[in-house]
Amino acid sequence: MNKIILIIKREYLTRVKKKSFIIMTILGPILLAALFIVPVYVAEMEGSKKVIGIIDETGIFMPQFKNTDNMQFLKLDMDIETAKKNIANNDLYAVLYIPKTELSVPQAAKLYSTGQPNIIVKGYIKSVMRKEVEALKLRASGVDPGILKSIKSTIHLLTIKINKAGEEKQSSTELSMAVGFIGGLIIYIFIFMYGALVMRGVIEEKVNRIVEVIVSSVKPFQLMMGKIVGVALVGLTQFALWVIFTMIIVSGFLSIYSTDISKFKESQLQMQTENIIPTDNMQQNADVNESVIAVFESIQSINFPVMIGSFLFFFLGGYLLYASLFAAIGAAVDSETDTQQFMLPVTVPLILSLALAQVIITNPDGPIAFWLSIIPLTSPIIMMIRIPFGVPFTDLYLSFALLILGFIGSTWIAAKIYRTGILIYGKKISYRELWKWLKYKN
Amino acid sequence: MSIILEAREVTKQYAGHKALDKVSISVPEGSIFGLLGPNGAGKTTLIRIINDIIAPDSGKLLFKGKEETNKLVEQIGYLPEERGLYKKMKVGEQALYLARLKGISKKEAQRRLKIWFEKFEINSWWNKKVEELSKGMQQKIQFIVTVVHQPKLLIFDEPFSGFDPINVNILKDEILRLRDDGATIIFSTHNMASVEELCDHIALIDNSKKILEGRMKDVKNAYKTNSYEISYKSDIDISNILTNGYKLLELSEEEEIKRAKVRINNNDNPNDLLKALIPHIEIHSFNEILPSMNEIFIRKVEENKTINQPY
Numbered sequence: 001m002n003k004i005i006l007i008i009k010r011e012y013l014t015r016v017k018k019k020s021f022i023i024m025t026i027l028g029p030i031l032l033a034a035l036f037i038v039p040v041y042v043a044e045m046e047g048s049k050k051v052i053g054i055i056d057e058t059g060i061f062m063p064q065f066k067n068t069d070n071m072q073f074l075k076l077d078m079d080i081e082t083a084k085k086n087i088a089n090n091d092l093y094a095v096l097y098i099p100k101t102e103l104s105v106p107q108a109a110k111l112y113s114t115g116q117p118n119i120i121v122k123g124y125i126k127s128v129m130r131k132e133v134e135a136l137k138l139r140a141s142g143v144d145p146g147i148l149k150s151i152k153s154t155i156h157l158l159t160i161k162i163n164k165a166g167e168e169k170q171s172s173t174e175l176s177m178a179v180g181f182i183g184g185l186i187i188y189i190f191i192f193m194y195g196a197l198v199m200r201g202v203i204e205e206k207v208n209r210i211v212e213v214i215v216s217s218v219k220p221f222q223l224m225m226g227k228i229v230g231v232a233l234v235g236l237t238q239f240a241l242w243v244i245f246t247m248i249i250v251s252g253f254l255s256i257y258s259t260d261i262s263k264f265k266e267s268q269l270q271m272q273t274e275n276i277i278p279t280d281n282m283q284q285n286a287d288v289n290e291s292v293i294a295v296f297e298s299i300q301s302i303n304f305p306v307m308i309g310s311f312l313f314f315f316l317g318g319y320l321l322y323a324s325l326f327a328a329i330g331a332a333v334d335s336e337t338d339t340q341q342f343m344l345p346v347t348v349p350l351i352l353s354l355a356l357a358q359v360i361i362t363n364p365d366g367p368i369a370f371w372l373s374i375i376p377l378t379s380p381i382i383m384m385i386r387i388p389f390g391v392p393f394t395d396l397y398l399s400f401a402l403l404i405l406g407f408i409g410s411t412w413i414a415a416k417i418y419r420t421g422i423l424i425y426g427k428k429i430s431y432r433e434l435w436k437w438l439k440y441k442n
Numbered sequence: 443m444s445i446i447l448e449a450r451e452v453t454k455q456y457a458g459h460k461a462l463d464k465v466s467i468s469v470p471e472g473s474i475f476g477l478l479g480p481n482g483a484g485k486t487t488l489i490r491i492i493n494d495i496i497a498p499d500s501g502k503l504l505f506k507g508k509e510e511t512n513k514l515v516e517q518i519g520y521l522p523e524e525r526g527l528y529k530k531m532k533v534g535e536q537a538l539y540l541a542r543l544k545g546i547s548k549k550e551a552q553r554r555l556k557i558w559f560e561k562f563e564i565n566s567w568w569n570k571k572v573e574e575l576s577k578g579m580q581q582k583i584q585f586i587v588t589v590v591h592q593p594k595l596l597i598f599d600e601p602f603s604g605f606d607p608i609n610v611n612i613l614k615d616e617i618l619r620l621r622d623d624g625a626t627i628i629f630s631t632h633n634m635a636s637v638e639e640l641c642d643h644i645a646l647i648d649n650s651k652k653i654l655e656g657r658m659k660d661v662k663n664a665y666k667t668n669s670y671e672i673s674y675k676s677d678i679d680i681s682n683i684l685t686n687g688y689k690l691l692e693l694s695e696e697e698e699i700k701r702a703k704v705r706i707n708n709n710d711n712p713n714d715l716l717k718a719l720i721p722h723i724e725i726h727s728f729n730e731i732l733p734s735m736n737e738i739f740i741r742k743v744e745e746n747k748t749i750n751q752p753y
Contacts, residue, residue, distance in 0.1 A: 003543055010539055014531060209526030213584070216493045216520040217543040423490070425524065436457040 004222045004229075011201065011230025016237060025238055029245030037253050050093035050121060055080055057100035060136070064128050071121060084112055093117075096125060176388035177361050183311050183384040187318050188354050191380070192347075194235040194319060195326040199339065201227050202330025202422070211422045220419035225411075228323045232316070306396075310387055313400060318380025321407040322346065324414035331421030332429045349377035357385055364389035374399050376406025413438065445507070446471040446595060446626045447492065452501035454487055461487040463650045464501070469595075469628060469643070474621055476641035476658075477630040478735075480743055484650040485630050486523065489597055492628075493520050505595075516545040519593035523600045523630075525584055527572045534568035537587050544591040551590065558586045562612075577604050585613065589620060596620060597628045602636060614640065634736040646739065648746045654738075662732045665741070669705045669731040670712055676700065676723035683722050688715060699726060 015021055049069075053076040056062040065073040076083050076095070083095045094113035101108065109129065111117055138148060202224075205211040214223055329342040353372060360369045364386050373383040373391070379399045383391070420437040421429070447469040454462040462484045469475045479485050490496045492503065494515055505514055528536055534555070541551035559565050562582055572580060581604045589596065598617070602610045617640065621627055629641060637644065644661060646654035654661065669691060674680075680702050681690050687710065691703040706715055716728060733741075 003545075006539065006542055014528075204528075208529055209522075209524045210528055212495070212522040212524055213520070213526070213540065213587075214543065215495050216518070216522070217515055217540070217545075220495075419496075423495070440456070 003218045004226045007223060007226025008230040011227050012233050015234045025241050028242045029249055032246045033249035051091060053083060053092045053095045055083055056098045058098055061098055061129055061132055064132050087112060088114055180385040180388040181357055184357060184381040187315050187380050187384060188350060190235055190315060191318050191322045191350060194231050195322045198228055198231050198323045199326040199330040202327050203336055206422055220422060221415045224327050224415060224418050228327060232319055307387055311384060314380040314384055317403040317407055321376060321410050324411040328414035328417040331418040332434060334425060353378040353381040360385045374402055376403045379403055444471045448504040450502040452491060452498045455499050460650045465652045467645045467652060467655060469626060471626050473643045474627045474629055474641045476637045476644040477628055478644055478739060479647035483647045485647055489599060489630060493518060517594045519588045519596045521584060521588040521598045521601055527580055527583060529573040531572060533570050533572055533583055536572060537583060540587040541590045546591050554590050558590060578606060578609055581605055595626050599630045634739060637735050646742055648743050653746050654742055661738060665733045665738050667705060668708060669703055671701060671703050671729045671731050673699050673701045673726045674723040678722055683718060
């Protein structure tokens with residue numbers, strides 16, 4: 001027992017001390033945090049007031065452009081050619097040119113600017129013009145825009161599940177989809193990354209010819225399990241550090257920029273609502289509140305203890321199942337380039353389960369979903385996708401039990417291949433050969 | 443002399459072929475035991491079975507007369523033929539790790555490794571990565587980690603490969619010193635010169651069977667041909683003197699000194715040969731020719747081949 005702990009320690013420490021681990025641990029959260037921060041930061045950078053000159057030959061649109069915190073609109077009394085020439089001299093961010101057309105529906109509006117125009121600016125100009133054009137068209141067909149606003153509605157379809165006891169539960173399909181899929185995806189990535197790490201570790205020991213030195217001190221099974229557990233701990237460490245660092249970076253960023261961000265949000269809201277008639281504005285806010293409440297309610301509808309418990313179980317169970325198979329592959333080959341022929345049958349169920357995610361989501365209680373969430377090779381990913389939709393406990397327990405049997409079985413098979421394979425060099429191994437190894441006595 | 447390790451009718455079958463067929467050996471305590479045999483004879487399989495890396499299909503292993511494999515690995519030090527170290531790990535760290543896997547405490551391992559590193563004058567390597575060392579240097583580390591837990595039984599499989607002649611001598615001295623300190627050594631090699639030099643017992647395995655075992659002296663005596671080498675000065679033709687049962691095998695001449703190899707009959711006394719020669723020639727040396735291990739090895743293996751394939 002002491003020896004397996006020594007092995008776990010070595011496997012863990014050598015990997016954690018590696019430069020690549022440290023770089024990944026630092027880089028990962030920065031990249032993740034960047035996903036949150038960059039959009040805010042970019043908007044912040046462009047926060048200075050942009051002056052946009054408008055030459056509106058129709059005369060219809062100019063009054064609709066209202067200045068915002070970030071944008072100021074200026075009517076230009078010059079022809080477009082002069083405006084184009086003076087765009088830089090006049091400190092203009094851009095010049096919007098709306099030529100006069102017959103139908104008063106300009107198809108030829110142009111935005112001139114020195115650099116690539118900001119997406120927010122473009123979006124704002126487009127939405128202002130669209131709204132005005134729509135209103136014009138409605139008036140032309142004799143519809144009062146007020147009527148349209150009153151009939152415009154937003155529908156929230158609350159999905160409510162009734163269980164056998166007759167209890168009702170609100171659910172949100174979108175959210176279930178996202179939670180389940182992300183859980184499955186994390187398991188998929190973890191199995192692939194760290195399973196491959198186990199395999200490379202085994203190959204390294206074979207290539208370095210150290211393996212026979214070590215198995216003269218410990219059992220091959222101890223060496224294999226020590227490596228699998230050690231690498232699992234590396235993965236969990238990296239995962240935990242990522243979560244913690246990402247939270248620190250994001251929350252640190254938010255506390256520094258919180259005032260700016262609230263301002264930014266305000267201005268965005270202002271932008272959205274600027275041209276909307278007050279009643280509409282309220283309606284929209286009400287809609288937002290309603291959907292937020294709906295999301296919160298359905299978040300509550302997901303059974304988090306089951307979700308988190310199952311995630312941890314499938315995360316580790318799936319890893320143990322596959323890592324032992326990866327270890328066996330490593331033992332059967334002499335170099336990483338030889339792994340291809342054995343990798344395929346191991347990776348197919350994994351890739352298949354992710355590829356079938358869409359099918360499972362559309363029909364989470366169907367036969368495909370059921371069987372794939374029971375079979376140990378696919379259950380870690382498929383069951384994670386199913387759980388947020390509500391899975392009968394019998395299915396869940398069956399899946400748990402089979403996964404435990406699955407990784408005991410795969411470890412048993414892997415151990416047999418491993419202890420023969422690690423001592424064989426310079427021989428191309430076929431499946432038939434592997435089959436023979438399974439039958440060798442101890 | 444007590445037996446430290448005994449293998450009794452050890453058999454190991456792999457799909458397709460028998461790696462070991464009822465092989466029995468007895469390794470006397472305190473000996474240097476040469477385990478010899480051509481490539482693929484089954485030596486490595488036997489060594490792996492002794493190390494409990496693989497299990498025999500049938501047969502027994504007795505350590506000091508008892509059949510317990512538990513804790514046995516801690517009493518054995520094994521230097522495999524296919525050996526290496528973790529390239530990216532530091533020398534000291536790695537030596538400590540391998541020593542602790544053999545069951546000695548960290549403190550004790552540190553103390554003993556320090557002594558060995560000083561003895562081999564390699565203290566400065568402690569914090570180097572293994573990949574920075576030359577192959578010969580790595581072999582030294584490998585040797586140290588094989589013996590650091592002071593095992594009762596040491597198994598060296600081709601220990602001298604990768605060493606230059608100077609280091610081979612250092613290593614030979616260390617092996618002899620370990621023997622003098624009470625360790626028993628099983629020594630597997632194809633280098634017959636070092637077998638002659640080091641071993642006092644040998645076993646020859648060929649084609650998964652043991653075909654010869656015993657004290658080196660006894661083995662050599664059993665295979666001697668009653669031949670003698672005489673170097674002498676004389677102008678006369680020695681073949682004329684050698685009558686009645688003496689057979690001249692070879693005659694060579696080197697400046698004034700001539701050398702003759704002569705075989706006598708089994709029951710004859712070499713003194714009679716000397717008596718017959720003395721009146722005619724000036725004798726400078728007279729030696730019995732004992733077969734070299736190399737000759738015995740080749741002869742036995744060839745014999746075995748004809749037994750196995752009679753037609």
